[in-house]
Amino acid sequence: MGVLEFDKLPINTLVGADWDTFKKVTANQTIDKGYRNKFYLTKGVCRLLSLLEPLEDRRYRKYADNSIEMDPLFVLGHWRSGTTFVHNVLACDKHFGYTTTYQTVFPHLMLWGQPFFKKSMAYLMPDKRPTDNMELRVDFPQEEEFALSNMMPYSYYNFWFFPQRMLEYCDRYLTFEKITEEERKVFKDTFLKLVKVSLWNTHGTQFLSKNPPHTGRVKTLLEMFPNAKFIYLKRNPYTVYESTRSFFTNTIKPLKLQNLPDEVLVHNFVEVYKRLFYKFEEEKHLIPEGNLIELKFEDFESDAFSMTEEIYNKLNLPGFREARGSIEKYLDKKKGYKKNSYKYEDKTIKTVEENWGMALKEWGYSL
Numbered sequence: 001m002g003v004l005e006f007d008k009l010p011i012n013t014l015v016g017a018d019w020d021t022f023k024k025v026t027a028n029q030t031i032d033k034g035y036r037n038k039f040y041l042t043k044g045v046c047r048l049l050s051l052l053e054p055l056e057d058r059r060y061r062k063y064a065d066n067s068i069e070m071d072p073l074f075v076l077g078h079w080r081s082g083t084t085f086v087h088n089v090l091a092c093d094k095h096f097g098y099t100t101t102y103q104t105v106f107p108h109l110m111l112w113g114q115p116f117f118k119k120s121m122a123y124l125m126p127d128k129r130p131t132d133n134m135e136l137r138v139d140f141p142q143e144e145e146f147a148l149s150n151m152m153p154y155s156y157y158n159f160w161f162f163p164q165r166m167l168e169y170c171d172r173y174l175t176f177e178k179i180t181e182e183e184r185k186v187f188k189d190t191f192l193k194l195v196k197v198s199l200w201n202t203h204g205t206q207f208l209s210k211n212p213p214h215t216g217r218v219k220t221l222l223e224m225f226p227n228a229k230f231i232y233l234k235r236n237p238y239t240v241y242e243s244t245r246s247f248f249t250n251t252i253k254p255l256k257l258q259n260l261p262d263e264v265l266v267h268n269f270v271e272v273y274k275r276l277f278y279k280f281e282e283e284k285h286l287i288p289e290g291n292l293i294e295l296k297f298e299d300f301e302s303d304a305f306s307m308t309e310e311i312y313n314k315l316n317l318p319g320f321r322e323a324r325g326s327i328e329k330y331l332d333k334k335k336g337y338k339k340n341s342y343k344y345e346d347k348t349i350k351t352v353e354e355n356w357g358m359a360l361k362e363w364g365y366s367l
Contacts, residue, residue: 009254011042014161016106017150019050024153029162032258039257049106052113059111063196071225072195072207073317076215076280077233078273080243082297083143085334086233087210089308091141092330093323097204099194102138104146110197143211144194152190154183156213160252163260166268174272175216175279188224206318216276218283229315230287232280234363235297237356238344244269270355277359291315296363304331 014022022043031039073090077083091098102118103110109117118138149155156174159166171178179187195207214221221228248269249262284292293314300307308327312320349367353360360366 012255015042015045022046035257053108055112056108070206071228073229075210075231079212080240081233081235083210092326093319095319096208097199097202098141098208099144099198101142104142107147145213160255161257170272216279230292232294236365237352237359
């Protein structure tokens with residue numbers, strides 16, 4: 001059980017980065033006065049933990065040449081579009097492997113030392129996510145971008161630490177519009193390693209990915225996994241706006257090392273939504289026929305079990321019969337879950353209609 005409140009953590013998630021990544025991510029960055037103690041504490045612990053990385057690397061050599069039996073299943077969509085719920089439902093199927101919450105913070109302490117560090121993390125981490133009260137546990141499925149941000153310097157999630165560069169990181173590491181080929185190769189190599197370690201750790205045969213940033217990387221993902229399957233989630237843009245505003249402004253508090261006014265952060269994520277929307281629309285035709293299903297989250301939420309069965313059928317996924325009982329059990333536990341409700345302010349309506357009108361029109365949403 002966690003003992004610290006999320007926004008009062010004395011370090012941020014860069015504590016689990018390898019030393020080379022930490023140095024490159026933080027080089028020539030402005031660390032604002034109020035965050036220097038957090039930065040230096042994170043840096044010190046990171047440096048100590050990095051001394052253990054050679055042990056991990058030696059263990060990984062045993063798995064580096066392992067082939068991946070099945071191409072992954074990617075759950076895509078903008079943040080707060082319901083990707084976590086869909087991911088958790090699918091993760092009830094034990095043939096899927098996934099990145100755990102522990103792995104996102106300590107991706108270099110997976111093959112060696114995991115039991116000890118997992119207990120330490122479980123003691124310190126909060127029990128619930130700060131934005132929606134969803135349960136947090138070290139072994140729960142988690143989006144892998146935080147792990148990638150600790151394994152290489154070329155991650156969009158660098159913006160959590162240095163939000164002043166959010167749009168720059170968007171173009172370079174989210175949509176890959178301005179990424180170099182060298183950086184893209186590092187991404188491919190790093191992501192492949194993460195997939196292999198995740199499958200080993202969770203004993204899966206097919207990797208299940210839930211990672212909103214992958215929505216802007218379809219072309220690169222298909223280069224790596226030509227027969228990958230994709231689920232693309234759509235959700236009412238008015239709800240996504242309110243939920244994203246709450247999520248970003250709260251989640252960034254224990255992670256950031258520099259200040260950014262909330263109104264600028266909101267302006268930036270409004271712009272990122274547009275860029276991510278158009279990037280997916282630009283690249284989705286590359287997905288082989290039969291390997292993409294697009295869903296409205298509201299439809300999934302209203303009848304999650306039937307929609308899950310439909311996903312399996314349309315994407316020709318194995319394992320539904322075996323996983324049926326586990327999926328039903330998980331959904332029964334969630335029946336009493338109270339999600340956040342939002343009242344759309346006039347400012348919200350105006351912002352969404354002026355900036356995300358393309359999504360409203362394309363997906364058929366209205367007030």
